[in-house]
Amino acid sequence: MAIDTTPSALTPLSPILEAAQECFVEQGYHGTSIRVIAARAGLSVPGLYHHYRSKQQMLQDLMKHAMTSLYRQSEDALAAAASDPLAQFNALVGCLVRFHAFERAPAFIAYSEIRSLDEEARREHIARRDAQQRLMDQVIEAGVAAGEFSTPHPTEASRAIVTMCTSVAQWYRMDGPLTPDELVDRYLVIARMTIGARG
Amino acid sequence: MAIDTTPSALTPLSPILEAAQECFVEQGYHGTSIRVIAARAGLSVPGLYHHYRSKQQMLQDLMKHAMTSLYRQSEDALAAAASDPLAQFNALVGCLVRFHAFERAPAFIAYSEIRSLDEEARREHIARRDAQQRLMDQVIEAGVAAGEFSTPHPTEASRAIVTMCTSVAQWYRMDGPLTPDELVDRYLVIARMTIGARG
Amino acid sequence: MAIDTTPSALTPLSPILEAAQECFVEQGYHGTSIRVIAARAGLSVPGLYHHYRSKQQMLQDLMKHAMTSLYRQSEDALAAAASDPLAQFNALVGCLVRFHAFERAPAFIAYSEIRSLDEEARREHIARRDAQQRLMDQVIEAGVAAGEFSTPHPTEASRAIVTMCTSVAQWYRMDGPLTPDELVDRYLVIARMTIGARG
Amino acid sequence: MAIDTTPSALTPLSPILEAAQECFVEQGYHGTSIRVIAARAGLSVPGLYHHYRSKQQMLQDLMKHAMTSLYRQSEDALAAAASDPLAQFNALVGCLVRFHAFERAPAFIAYSEIRSLDEEARREHIARRDAQQRLMDQVIEAGVAAGEFSTPHPTEASRAIVTMCTSVAQWYRMDGPLTPDELVDRYLVIARMTIGARG
DNA sequence: GATGAATGAGAGTTCATTCAT
DNA sequence: AATGAATGAACTCTCATTCAT
The missing domain is CATH 1.10.357.10 (Tetracycline Repressor, domain 2)
Known part of the structure; x- marks a missing residue:
């Protein structure tokens, strides 16, 4: 039985969401601060808010x-x-x-x-x-x-x-x-x- | 087949831990503040610290x-x-x-x-x-x-x-x-x- | 005509409100930060929030x-x-x-x-x-x-x-x-x- | 006694100043952000700075x-x-x-x-x-x-x-x-x- | 055993402003 | 002339925790 295990082509996330995702996995939503997401994404905090409301x-x-x-x-x-x-x-x-x-x-x-x-x-x-x-x-x-x-x-x-x-x-x-x-x-x-x- | 479903006799928690448990379930550890645990347990915040270190x-x-x-x-x-x-x-x-x-x-x-x-x-x-x-x-x-x-x-x-x-x-x-x-x-x-x- | 000009005995304000009042007069409500009120009242910011909700x-x-x-x-x-x-x-x-x-x-x-x-x-x-x-x-x-x-x-x-x-x-x-x-x-x-x- | 009540012919304000004026009346200077002035004037924020220094x-x-x-x-x-x-x-x-x-x-x-x-x-x-x-x-x-x-x-x-x-x-x-x-x-x-x- | 009062640190968010395009 | 993107600083407010009483 041939099973296709090609990695699913999930549409890619923005770098910011990617950073947020990693943080949420590691620390949870409430355990993650906006500041560490920003740092992980290589932006300042307001730079992040320019792209996401909250x-x-x-x-x-x-x-x-x-x-x-x-x-x-x-x-x-x-x-x-x-x-x-x-x-x-x-x-x-x-x-x-x-x-x-x-x-x-x-x-x-x-x-x-x-x-x-x-x-x-x-x-x-x-x-x-x-x-x-x-x-x-x-x-x-x-x-x-x-x-x-x-x-x-x-x-x-x-x-x-x-x-x-x-x-x-x-x-x-x-x-x-x-x-x-x-x-x-x-x-x-x-x-x-x-x-x-x-x- | 007779199965014993007697509620498991878990040794009871202190009222404080009981309150903390409910909060952690509802909001998560990081989403729960000491203050709401204290309120739920009917104690002041220092009262809570008297019983638990943190x-x-x-x-x-x-x-x-x-x-x-x-x-x-x-x-x-x-x-x-x-x-x-x-x-x-x-x-x-x-x-x-x-x-x-x-x-x-x-x-x-x-x-x-x-x-x-x-x-x-x-x-x-x-x-x-x-x-x-x-x-x-x-x-x-x-x-x-x-x-x-x-x-x-x-x-x-x-x-x-x-x-x-x-x-x-x-x-x-x-x-x-x-x-x-x-x-x-x-x-x-x-x-x-x-x-x-x-x- | 004798006019009583005794300073009106206004019930005194708390030191915090007194500080806030001075700041609001000088800078306006929106021009006043919680920090300067706290500093003027000789407290930390959370100390101030202990007494007033906002x-x-x-x-x-x-x-x-x-x-x-x-x-x-x-x-x-x-x-x-x-x-x-x-x-x-x-x-x-x-x-x-x-x-x-x-x-x-x-x-x-x-x-x-x-x-x-x-x-x-x-x-x-x-x-x-x-x-x-x-x-x-x-x-x-x-x-x-x-x-x-x-x-x-x-x-x-x-x-x-x-x-x-x-x-x-x-x-x-x-x-x-x-x-x-x-x-x-x-x-x-x-x-x-x-x-x-x-x- | 005839009183002239012709609306005073105040020289008109630029649309930006008009917008700022309305905001300052409603929220006060410190309560008004550059962003809401820009929005009210129908401009971007830098567009506004093009006309006014601050x-x-x-x-x-x-x-x-x-x-x-x-x-x-x-x-x-x-x-x-x-x-x-x-x-x-x-x-x-x-x-x-x-x-x-x-x-x-x-x-x-x-x-x-x-x-x-x-x-x-x-x-x-x-x-x-x-x-x-x-x-x-x-x-x-x-x-x-x-x-x-x-x-x-x-x-x-x-x-x-x-x-x-x-x-x-x-x-x-x-x-x-x-x-x-x-x-x-x-x-x-x-x-x-x-x-x-x-x- | 319990609390009112306090705090340093940090939370999420917004500020006025600038710059590359 | 105009903008999307960015930022340092500051905002209001809350955090976990402590201490004098």
């Missing part, structure tokens, strides 16, 4: 960028795969694992800084997260309906699988013992067992 | 309390269960799910505030977390060695299972659609499939 | 203190005077002149920083200012009704008289050529002519 | 323009009037009232932002203000010397009358209950009473 704005831009990127990649992966449930499942799990392995920083922030978002942005973010979860829910439901998957608890299994993929962002290192391809292969095997995929 | 101290106490509680409960659950791999696995997964369902706040902090710990405390915390992970690793390895579990990737499966249990702390509500017993039942089913437990 | 709060306290003091003194002066229109008029003008001569700083701020007040405080302040103006309006109306005052334009005369008294705060110096008694005497003469008081 | 420069230009306009109008009004004291007094008071009614913004700034001027500009401004006051002083002194005015305190009366005229800028509205002509008429009556003009 620290909160940077966080919102980062979160939106991460979630829409993941969603788009997921849609693309599903569209490119065969339409049978197992192929769809493989495509989606592969996409999730790759995203969280290759794009660790945005992926990490996307679920660790939800509470740091202002109310409205938080609502929007959660809506995006739920839409992302629904992609997996639907693929699994389709597989169960087709008799391809045998899990008795599709909803919980769906959540469990998304969670295990998401958590890759917390520990995976490209220079660690597992190549990206190996990582994806193993997670596909595990995920298929979790839902009781045939074969 | 905000960092509170975090360390909370993290240690959470991790040692979980570890002790895990040991107890394993000791109380039959010694065959499946029983041990069931006991450990059940313990994890229950802990993260009943003790959401400490469980949530235990993995969301790692980076907020001072260096030494962080090292200790990570050591505890790894020890906790090793419990699952060992149970799964034993099952695989005994031919009871069929997963080809025990290490990754172990991590995946711990992760799915841990994530319960993020969404489970006692007043939601699933009773604790149902929750544990379903996660046991899913986890056993994930490792390919026999039967 | 710079705006200091301004509001000062404005309210000034306006209520003036109003109370006006009421007292009117109550202590004979009830005939001229006596009432003399009492009120004398009170106004004395207040703006002795309490130059609060008096000056009370009309120079209205636009610096937050919306609600501004509404309240204007209500107090209007109530103060109404005291003069009523005294003059009574004198006109009684045939004691002959001005054909009581409303405008009332405003003009209050204004001329108010403006004393802008130039009068206790160590200047006019003693307070002389000042009051002259303004009484002028004000009585303005409304065409009999005799 | 915010202080704008203020100085505005203040000088206001004071010289008022002085020139006063001279013109005095020159156009008959030479007897009452006619001169009427002309000057009428001019003052009209200026402060028609040119509220410059008039308001001219006395509310004195302390915001740099030292040298402040000295010049105060000299202009004193010269303006002297016009009134002289007219009143002449009337007293001629036995036309009976005030025993010409200096204070002069200040009081200028103040009452000046304060028109703070409250008069062209769309309010008083037409400009009525306003001028009433203030003339009041002012003449204040100095005890004959007849």
